[in-house]
Amino acid sequence: MPKIRSAVLALLAVAAGSVACGRPPVERADLILTNAVVATMAARQPRAGALAVTAGKIVFVGARPKALRLRGPSTRVVDLGGRLVLPAFQDSHVHLIAGGVELGLCDLNGLGAKEEVLAKVRDYAAAHPDAAWITGGGWDLPLFPQANPRKEDLDAIVAGRPVVLDSADGHSAWVNSRALALAGITRDTPDPAGGRIERDPKTGVPSGTLRESAADLVERLVPETSPADYIRGLRAGLALANRFGIVSIIEASAGPETLDAYAALDKSGDLTVRVLASLYVDTDRGVAEVRRLAGLRRRYAGRRLKATAAKIFADGVMEPHTAALLEPYIDRPGDRGTPLLEPEAFDALARALDLAGFQIHVHAIGDRAVRMALDAFEAAGRSNGFRDMRHHIAHLELIDPADIPRFKQLGAAANFQALWAYADTYITDLTLPLLGPRRSRWLYPIGSVARTGARIAGGSDWSVSSMNPLLAIQVALTRRGPDAPPGEAWIPEERVDLMTMLRAYTVNGAWLSHEERTRGTLEAGKAADLIVLDRDLFAIPASEIGRAKVLLTLLDGREVFRDPALKD
Numbered sequence: 001m002p003k004i005r006s007a008v009l010a011l012l013a014v015a016a017g018s019v020a021c022g023r024p025p026v027e028r029a030d031l032i033l034t035n036a037v038v039a040t041m042a043a044r045q046p047r048a049g050a051l052a053v054t055a056g057k058i059v060f061v062g063a064r065p066k067a068l069r070l071r072g073p074s075t076r077v078v079d080l081g082g083r084l085v086l087p088a089f090q091d092s093h094v095h096l097i098a099g100g101v102e103l104g105l106c107d108l109n110g111l112g113a114k115e116e117v118l119a120k121v122r123d124y125a126a127a128h129p130d131a132a133w134i135t136g137g138g139w140d141l142p143l144f145p146q147a148n149p150r151k152e153d154l155d156a157i158v159a160g161r162p163v164v165l166d167s168a169d170g171h172s173a174w175v176n177s178r179a180l181a182l183a184g185i186t187r188d189t190p191d192p193a194g195g196r197i198e199r200d201p202k203t204g205v206p207s208g209t210l211r212e213s214a215a216d217l218v219e220r221l222v223p224e225t226s227p228a229d230y231i232r233g234l235r236a237g238l239a240l241a242n243r244f245g246i247v248s249i250i251e252a253s254a255g256p257e258t259l260d261a262y263a264a265l266d267k268s269g270d271l272t273v274r275v276l277a278s279l280y281v282d283t284d285r286g287v288a289e290v291r292r293l294a295g296l297r298r299r300y301a302g303r304r305l306k307a308t309a310a311k312i313f314a315d316g317v318m319e320p321h322t323a324a325l326l327e328p329y330i331d332r333p334g335d336r337g338t339p340l341l342e343p344e345a346f347d348a349l350a351r352a353l354d355l356a357g358f359q360i361h362v363h364a365i366g367d368r369a370v371r372m373a374l375d376a377f378e379a380a381g382r383s384n385g386f387r388d389m390r391h392h393i394a395h396l397e398l399i400d401p402a403d404i405p406r407f408k409q410l411g412a413a414a415n416f417q418a419l420w421a422y423a424d425t426y427i428t429d430l431t432l433p434l435l436g437p438r439r440s441r442w443l444y445p446i447g448s449v450a451r452t453g454a455r456i457a458g459g460s461d462w463s464v465s466s467m468n469p470l471l472a473i474q475v476a477l478t479r480r481g482p483d484a485p486p487g488e489a490w491i492p493e494e495r496v497d498l499m500t501m502l503r504a505y506t507v508n509g510a511w512l513s514h515e516e517r518t519r520g521t522l523e524a525g526k527a528a529d530l531i532v533l534d535r536d537l538f539a540i541p542a543s544e545i546g547r548a549k550v551l552l553t554l555l556d557g558r559e560v561f562r563d564p565a566l567k568d
Contacts, residue, residue, distance in 0.1 A: 088554065476500075
């Protein structure tokens with residue numbers, strides 16, 4: 001009998017084991033969000049009411065009763081009261097560290113008058129009496145006649161120390177007489193290649209504004225930013241990004257110092273965004289740059305950091321006439337701006353970078369620069385084969401209509417900074433007079449590009465403008481200023497719908513970073529990168545989208561930002 005009893009027990013144990021193998025135990029969730037409007041951005045299940053997360057991954061998206069079946073003793077359940085859940089945002093063109101460093105300097109961003117700018121510089125200089133140089137930036141070009149601030153204004157408030165202040169767009173520098181003297185810049189100093197020294201029209205003496213590479217004549221004398229300053233700047237940038245629901249970025253222009261800061265926080269576990277770094281390309285070196293960039297790519301490969309893109313500046317910006325145009329500026333007959341590299345050199349560089357496996361990220365403002373970039377992508381494809389490289393062009397202020405279909409044809413993404421797509425003083429005072437009405441019709445043609453089926457990505461170019469994606473989304477829908485009430489749209493044909501812009505900041509951002517299989521939509525098996533908003537964007541007027549606030553930001557299921565207004 002004991003032997004029979006033992007055999008029966010053994011058989012029961014085997015049977016129980018077989019059942020267990022056929023029906024694994026229910027995996028308990030770490031977090032369940034219920035009573036939510038979950039906009040998954042996935043075609044198969046676009047909406048849901050609940051979502052569950054385990055070990056940093058989404059394990060369930062669907063109805064509340066089924067989600068609650070995953071509840072365990074330690075599960076955190078949050079009733080969202082009908083709030084909107086979205087995939088976390090990606091900023092596909094941002095200077096996260098440079099912007100963060102700038103916050104600790106003489107920060108002139110957002111000031112609305114010349115007098116306010118001068119007062120801020122005066123106060124900063126007084127508060128930093130031991131600073132050998134007064135540095136910082138963020139001043140807006142339209143605050144000064146011809147976008148050309150004068151050295152005399154700085155001399156009157158900071159005479160004994162050199163001052164160099166970058167413009168908000170990063171393509172001009174404002175300096176005082178002391179800085180010019182230290183750099184040896186006089187009326188006889190020639191303009192450097194790719195730059196311009198603005199001069200007094202009567203005397204020819206430098207007036208105090210340096211464009212593009214001319215700024216390097218002064219800025220190379222400024223004491224170097226320390227590694228600790230880069231780290232502090234990155235932490236400041238991360239806090240702001242997470243507050244805006246951003247947990248993935250494309251760093252717009254990275255050098256070794258920037259990469260060191262990202263790598264340090266990636267190693268310590270404090271990097272609260274995923275980073276695709278676009279390595280700055282010294283175009284003067286041509287194809288010889290590729291070997292150096294490949295070394296950086298190998299060196300800076302981490303958990304949340306990769307340096308697999310290459311950044312090329314094709315031209316400057318419109319307001320100081322440094323953007324490259326197909327036709328001349330109206331106020332300067334014969335002047336079409338000067339591209340920062342010639343088409344043959346651009347094509348050769350693109351072929352070499354593409355062959356080496358680099359994703360190419362181009363700054364292009366003028367229609368000539370945009371065409372050159374598309375031509376270079378095409379040259380690379382014809383030479384190396386049209387592979388899934390996902391090259392992209394940022395800014396795209398002016399696109400010739402003939403080039404609009406080429407994004408889709410070449411598999412290239414259009415990386416717009418949609419917050420600029422309304423008639424502010426940059427447009428009305430400094431751009432429209434340079435282009436005239438015919439060409440101005442094609443300023444920021446987001447709608448036209450989207451209608452071709454091309455991929456649209458969204459970026460801020462912070463600190464040039466706000467990092468908040470919701471403001472940019474609102475402007476793309478309304479083509480009006482973020483603080484403007486409902487009214488007539490600027491170039492209404494170029495408006496887009498809400499889903500187009502949400503995809504730009506979620507699905508398409510993940511695609512642009514070659515990570516669409518692991519994130520970008522809210523689906524089981526993907527990373528729990530998500531945000532909770534205080535209101536449903538689909539249920540409010542487009543003109544109110546910018547007022548929405550992010551209440552919760554998760555990266556891999558980890559809380560990286562939480563507004564006190566959100567209660568469990």
